[in-house]
Amino acid sequence: MNNKLENPSRRRLFRGKLSQQPPALRLPWINSESDFVEKCNQCGDCIDACESKIIKLDDSGFPTIDFTLDECTFCGKCQEVCQQPLFINKDLIEQEKIQPWPATLEISNNCFAQNNILCQSCQDVCDSKAISFSYKSSSIPEPNVNLIDCNQCGACISICPQQAIKLNINQHEVTHA
Numbered sequence: 001m002n003n004k005l006e007n008p009s010r011r012r013l014f015r016g017k018l019s020q021q022p023p024a025l026r027l028p029w030i031n032s033e034s035d036f037v038e039k040c041n042q043c044g045d046c047i048d049a050c051e052s053k054i055i056k057l058d059d060s061g062f063p064t065i066d067f068t069l070d071e072c073t074f075c076g077k078c079q080e081v082c083q084q085p086l087f088i089n090k091d092l093i094e095q096e097k098i099q100p101w102p103a104t105l106e107i108s109n110n111c112f113a114q115n116n117i118l119c120q121s122c123q124d125v126c127d128s129k130a131i132s133f134s135y136k137s138s139s140i141p142e143p144n145v146n147l148i149d150c151n152q153c154g155a156c157i158s159i160c161p162q163q164a165i166k167l168n169i170n171q172h173e174v175t176h177a
Helices: 008-014 033-039 045-049 077-081 090-096 121-125 155-159
Strands: 055-057 063-065 103-107 131-134 142-145 165-169
Touching (some): 103 142
Antiparallel strands (some): 055 063
């Protein structure tokens, strides 16, 4: 499975996808997107090692996270099996409390609760208690996200019946190499 696509933009050209793709949600705690794309050999070991089975290949053949499948348990197995220097040092992660992804959680307006339909499934699965509900302008409580408490595990994304929750990758690239 080591047939890395040398220039992913060529594949998009032939598919008629010339526009810039949105940033991908890569494996947790990578050094940077550019470092990842440059050094990942697309071996697939991380896919096989993932206990939640949320790692899949994107259109360019690189591993990406799909939270619609399940949540990340941060088991670290993708990092353990990877032979490439793609990840931030574990000591640095703990010292600086670095989030797994340079991203923020967002709940869109098609959320049931924001449309006067009682639903709190995201709060029920949130172990870090980052999602809470409060009464605002209606008789149905609406979700609030405390981004400081959010550990970005994605449990709320896979459980949402409306696919109203997503993790938005910040456009600026953070480098920890």
